[in-house]
Amino acid sequence: xxxxxxxxxxxxxxxxxxHINDIPRLGARVVSAxxxxxxxxxxxxxxxxxxxxxxxxxxxxxxxxxxxxxRVACPLHDWKIHLDSGEAVAPDEGCAASYPVRIxxxxxxxxxxxxxxxxxx
Amino acid sequence: xxxxxxxxxxxxxxxxxxxNLLELEPDMYDITVFGSEPYGNYNRILLSPVxxxxxxxxxxxxxxxxxxxxxxxxxxxxxxxxKIDRKQRKVIADDGTEVEYxxxxxxxxxHPFIIPVPGHDLPGVIAFRDINDVDFMLAAAKEHRHAVVIxxxxxxxxxxxxxxxxxxxxxVIHLMDTLMERQLDSAAGKMLKKSLEARGLEFxxxxxxxxIIGKKRVQGVLLEDGREATADLVVMAVGIRPNIDLxxxxxxHCERGLVVNDTMQTYDPRVYALGExxxxxxxxxxxxxxxFEQAKVCANHLAHLGYAKYEGSMTSTKLKVTGIDLFSAGDxxxxxDTEEVVMQDVAGxxxxxxxxxxxxxxGAVMYGDTIDGAWYFQLMRDGTDISDMRNHLLYGQxxxxxxxxxxxNAVMAMSDDMEICGCNGVCKxxxxxxxxxxxxxxxxxxxxxxxxxxxxxxxxxxxxxxxxTTLGSDYSDxxxxxxxxxxxxxxxxxxxxxxxxxQIKTIPEVMKHFEWKTENGCPKCRPAxxxxxxxAWPDTYKDDGQSRFINERVHANIQKDGTYSVIPRMWGGDxxxxxxxSLAKIAEKYDVPTIHVTGGQRIDFLGIEKETLPxxxxxxxxxxxxxxxxxxxxxxxxKTCVGxxxxxxxxxxxxxxxxxLEKMSWGSWMPHKFKMAVSGCPRNCAxxxxxxxxxxxxxxxxxxxxxxxxxxxxxxxxxLCNVTTPEEVIEYSAAFIQLYREDAHYxxxxxxxxxxxxxxxxxxxxxxxxxxxxxxxxxxxxxxKYSQDDPWTQRAKGxxxxxxxxxxxxx
Ligand code: SRM
Ligand SMILES: Cc1cc2nc3c(=O)[nH]c(=O)nc-3n(C[C@H](O)[C@H](O)[C@H](O)COP(=O)(O)OP(=O)(O)OC[C@H]3O[C@@H](n4cnc5c(N)ncnc54)[C@H](O)[C@@H]3O)c2cc1C
Ligand code: SF4
Ligand code: FES
Numbered sequence: 001x002x003x004x005x006x007x008x009x010x011x012x013x014x015x016x017x018x019h020i021n022d023i024p025r026l027g028a029r030v031v032s033a034x035x036x037x038x039x040x041x042x043x044x045x046x047x048x049x050x051x052x053x054x055x056x057x058x059x060x061x062x063x064x065x066x067x068x069x070x071r072v073a074c075p076l077h078d079w080k081i082h083l084d085s086g087e088a089v090a091p092d093e094g095c096a097a098s099y100p101v102r103i104x105x106x107x108x109x110x111x112x113x114x115x116x117x118x119x120x121x
Numbered sequence: 122x123x124x125x126x127x128x129x130x131x132x133x134x135x136x137x138x139x140x141n142l143l144e145l146e147p148d149m150y151d152i153t154v155f156g157s158e159p160y161g162n163y164n165r166i167l168l169s170p171v172x173x174x175x176x177x178x179x180x181x182x183x184x185x186x187x188x189x190x191x192x193x194x195x196x197x198x199x200x201x202x203x204k205i206d207r208k209q210r211k212v213i214a215d216d217g218t219e220v221e222y223x224x225x226x227x228x229x230x231x232h233p234f235i236i237p238v239p240g241h242d243l244p245g246v247i248a249f250r251d252i253n254d255v256d257f258m259l260a261a262a263k264e265h266r267h268a269v270v271i272x273x274x275x276x277x278x279x280x281x282x283x284x285x286x287x288x289x290x291x292x293v294i295h296l297m298d299t300l301m302e303r304q305l306d307s308a309a310g311k312m313l314k315k316s317l318e319a320r321g322l323e324f325x326x327x328x329x330x331x332x333i334i335g336k337k338r339v340q341g342v343l344l345e346d347g348r349e350a351t352a353d354l355v356v357m358a359v360g361i362r363p364n365i366d367l368x369x370x371x372x373x374h375c376e377r378g379l380v381v382n383d384t385m386q387t388y389d390p391r392v393y394a395l396g397e398x399x400x401x402x403x404x405x406x407x408x409x410x411x412x413f414e415q416a417k418v419c420a421n422h423l424a425h426l427g428y429a430k431y432e433g434s435m436t437s438t439k440l441k442v443t444g445i446d447l448f449s450a451g452d453x454x455x456x457x458d459t460e461e462v463v464m465q466d467v468a469g470x471x472x473x474x475x476x477x478x479x480x481x482x483x484g485a486v487m488y489g490d491t492i493d494g495a496w497y498f499q500l501m502r503d504g505t506d507i508s509d510m511r512n513h514l515l516y517g518q519x520x521x522x523x524x525x526x527x528x529x530n531a532v533m534a535m536s537d538d539m540e541i542c543g544c545n546g547v548c549k550x551x552x553x554x555x556x557x558x559x560x561x562x563x564x565x566x567x568x569x570x571x572x573x574x575x576x577x578x579x580x581x582x583x584x585x586x587x588x589x590t591t592l593g594s595d596y597s598d599x600x601x602x603x604x605x606x607x608x609x610x611x612x613x614x615x616x617x618x619x620x621x622x623x624q625i626k627t628i629p630e631v632m633k634h635f636e637w638k639t640e641n642g643c644p645k646c647r648p649a650x651x652x653x654x655x656x657a658w659p660d661t662y663k664d665d666g667q668s669r670f671i672n673e674r675v676h677a678n679i680q681k682d683g684t685y686s687v688i689p690r691m692w693g694g695d696x697x698x699x700x701x702x703s704l705a706k707i708a709e710k711y712d713v714p715t716i717h718v719t720g721g722q723r724i725d726f727l728g729i730e731k732e733t734l735p736x737x738x739x740x741x742x743x744x745x746x747x748x749x750x751x752x753x754x755x756x757x758x759x760k761t762c763v764g765x766x767x768x769x770x771x772x773x774x775x776x777x778x779x780x781x782l783e784k785m786s787w788g789s790w791m792p793h794k795f796k797m798a799v800s801g802c803p804r805n806c807a808x809x810x811x812x813x814x815x816x817x818x819x820x821x822x823x824x825x826x827x828x829x830x831x832x833x834x835x836x837x838x839x840x841l842c843n844v845t846t847p848e849e850v851i852e853y854s855a856a857f858i859q860l861y862r863e864d865a866h867y868x869x870x871x872x873x874x875x876x877x878x879x880x881x882x883x884x885x886x887x888x889x890x891x892x893x894x895x896x897x898x899x900x901x902x903x904x905x906k907y908s909q910d911d912p913w914t915q916r917a918k919g920x921x922x923x924x925x926x927x928x929x930x931x932x
Contacts, residue, residue: 015929015931017928017929017931018928018929022923022928023923023928024666024667024923025667026641026667026668027666027667029923029927029928030927030928031927031928031929031930031931032927032929032930032931033931033932034931034932037927040928044640044641058681059683060683061679061683064671064675064679064683065644065671066644066647066648066667066668066669066670066671067667068639068640068641068642068643068644068647069639069640069641073643073644075670075671075679076679076681078575078644091569091570110931112931112932
């Protein structure tokens with residue numbers, strides 16, 4: 001498996017969360033972080049993205065949506081969310097916090113410090 | 122170096138093309154725009170409400186200067202291009218500005234036609250085309266009293282109505298003896314005249330203008346027959362001519378308009394053109410809906426995508442005069458080969474005429490009650506065979522069993538705070554505001570911006586009406602070919618036939634074959650393709666879970682809080698003490714928060730955490746239960762009544778009949794959900810006549826009913842036929858189910874499907890054709906061999922385990 005995404009983060013708190021094949025292509029898995037979940041997505045081309053598992057609309061679990069291109073459709077009311085930024089696809093407005101992901105070989109690492117700029121509301 | 126694109130004509134068609142292009146390729150071109158008018162881009166359609174005073178100029182701006190700046194477009198306002206030098210590939214404007222191009226886009230619109238009678242150039246004589254004209258009329262209305270409008274068409278009447286609103290006394294002069302003869306037949310024209318007279322307009326019909334009289338300024342209009350009208354202002358609204366002067370001078374091939382092909386290219390491959398100035402397949406258009414379709418195609422080619430094709434449009438019109446409801450579309454005059462159905466209620470002010478050829482609607486005129494205009498237009502565009510609904514066609518869709526809130530209120534009569542979309546709580550005022558302030562033109566635009574009509578869809582008709590009344594015409598796409606979704610240009614039927622004809626076996630192969638425009642589709646097309654493949658290759662296709670909506674992927678219904686519901690089958694709504702005790706024990710063991718008896722005669726466990734699902738399913742499976750597919754586009758429930766076993770009126774064993782039907786059909790995937798019911802007698806306690814397939818037992822056997830729906834739009838079933846034995850019920854139902862599975866579009870329930878293809882066609886295939894019926898039934902039974910493997914038991918044993926457990930626990 002080639003390295004698909006490398007993302008820089010200031011923090012060094014990378015946590016290994018599993019292997020790339022733990023997530024189905026065009027699918028997602030959930031990482032449980034205590035009081036909230038993080039959805040980890042895998043695209044057709046094996047890019048990995050992590051978003052807070054709460055839709056900016058009414059909190060729908062994004063991990064349960066249909067992944068297409070670099071977007072996911074929320075299962076509750078079908079808002080589309082950009083996987084890379086966590087922003088809702090226009091004209092909807094809002095964002096889901098986005099978490100840095102690093103891939104090393106087949107292993108996926110996640111940082112629990114969300115990228116700046118999104119209050120997840 | 123970027124390529125250079127120059128647009129001549131800063132109007133509705135040209136700028137719409139740029140918008141579409143920027144969406145596709147924001148950085149491909151250096152763009153320059155020339156516009157004769159000294160403004161940004163505005164919504165010309167809404168000049169009429171500006172004239173009446175209902176709107177201001179600011180409110181009708183579509184793109185202001187900031188928009189051009191943001192998109193790095195150079196705008197030359199108030200400059201008219203006077204020369205195109207095709208050799209050196211540059212355009213030259215009246216002030217000497219020269220700009221080079223790699224691609225040129227001509228969208229110069231139309232010239233209003235001015236009748237060259239003596240006096241036509243007197244001060245006070247104008248057309249109705251742009252902001253300038255409206256300013257002029259508003260100023261004239263302040264100082265003067267008498268206005269004459271020459272031309273009783275759409276534009277003329279809107280001008281006349283506007284001037285009356287501004288306090289002028291207005292006379293309309295029209296060459297023909299009925300108004301709007303291009304949109305209305307004479308009966309409707311007369312009704313229109315009456316209501317406009319009631320609003321204060323005066324008319325001189327069958328009137329040919331001889332001269333406009335006046336010395337320094339217009340004073341009146343003289344007709345050929347000697348009649349005269351006083352005027353301080355004359356508005357000529359007698360028609361438009363494609364503005365092709367510039368194109369002609371550049372030696373581009375022109376006929377009535379500048380000639381373009383299906384890719385909106387002129388005879389010079391570097392030069393594209395669209396809008397009112399062009400002639401495409403011999404047609405010139407004067408409404409925005411077709412121009413916007415052209416814009417989409419043109420942008421596609423400018424973006425070097427190269428696959429879109431414009432094939433012409435069908436248009437419908439509405440008059441934007443407050444309080445007057447009028448609709449027309451297609452060929453409403455007819456000829457020897459056509460038939461007409463007409464309803465006329467002069468006192469009530471209602472008139473409807475539908476013109477039919479070969480059982481298809483080819484034109485419609487409506488006055489007074491236009492609520493069904495959008496529906497007739499749809500039937501017309503789809504080429505629907507209307508033989509089965511002929512009798513009630515004129516009464517509208519409401520009388521086809523549409524008891525939803527779709528048809529009750531004429532949208533015009535609604536106040537701004539009345540709710541249109543009950544699912545998303547969107548009011549009329551919100552929608553009208555979005556249409557006008559955000560410059561929306563299509564149903565999809567309104568759905569995206571307001572969410573109205575984006576959920577259950579029952580308010581779609583009302584939203585279309587609002588678009589039509591706000592904007593004045595029907596903004597739907599080109600006729601007949603509605604693509605599956607934005608990822609493709611192919612409609613459902615084409616894709617389905619293609620899958621079988623070319624033996625296509627996977628979703629990526631379908632997308633490749635049909636040149637999908639997106640990487641891997643969208644949530645609309647992927648589930649549809651997955652279903653089409655399941656249906657086509659039941660024995661070999663490997664289901665693609667990632668292309669299923671979450672409910673079907675995990676075989677349970679997601680709830681608003683992210684938990685799930687679990688509904689096991691209760692065959693035919695029957696149960697036993699033992700089954701009930703098993704259910705009770707399981708519910709207790711898992712501390713199920715809510716237990717609910719459903720409308721489908723079974724029991725629902727609500728509020729189950731996702732991780733618990735496989736465990737609870739394991740217990741249910743051990744107790745003999747299978748999945749109820751309450752989550753799927755699949756066979757749902759078979760409701761029954763107690764029938765001849767107990768009921769004093771029962772004629773047959775309806776309970777057993779229902780159980781047999783459910784055992785035969787459970788587990789099968791469908792285009793949409795599918796429900797059945799069997800009632801023991803015509804008292805119909807199981808409500809069989811609002812089901813997709815309903816059986817009503819009678820003394821002599823069984824009545825079979827199809828295409829019912831108890832949901833958003835209540836539709837009672839159509840009667841299919843009578844049969845005498847349970848074996849026949851099984852055979853007919855299997856055949857009907859398979860026909861529906863193979864023919865309907867994904868997410869089309871039997872009710873709209875039956876209406877689309879017609880009861881006659883279904884009877885021919887199921888009732889009249891014995892061999893065909895048996896073949897259909899056989900194919901259904903064949904596919905059932907592969908789908909009656911209980912998905913819950915599989916998952917309880919570990920299938921798809923990744924769905925149900927977190928990948929990792931952190932923090
Ligand atoms: C549970 C139940 C309500 C109840 O508590 O009784 C129910 C619940 C839902 N219905 Fe229903 N419907 C239920 C019987 C009905 C009935 C009555 C019937 O089947 O006799 C109808 C009208 C009959 C009909 O379908 O013609 C009905 C018409 C709808 C519709 C409108 C369908 C239509 O074609 O107009 C929807 C929306 C849709 O399918 O798009 C819907 C959708 C839904 C959904 C799936 C909404 C959703 O997408 O989440 C609800 C899921 C709740 C859940 O998680 O369990 N439900 N729904 C019933 C389950 C029956 C069962 O045992 O499987
Ligand atoms: C009052 C009114 C009401 C209408 N109501 C409706 C309605 O209800 N429904 C409907 O569908 N349609 C309606 N229409 C028609 C609709 O507005 C037109 O079909 C549409 O605007 C045509 O778009 P276009 O881009 O082809 O032309 P325009 O929008 O006319 O744009 C052409 C532009 O090019 C400029 N131009 C021309 N030549 C040059 C040149 N050489 N150099 C620089 N610039 C140039 C013109 O000044 C003009 O601004 C209405 C029109 C009017 C006037
Ligand atoms: S169960 Fe059916 S009627 Fe009730 S809220 Fe849900 S979809 Fe609406
Ligand atoms: S919660 Fe995601 S779309 Fe509503």
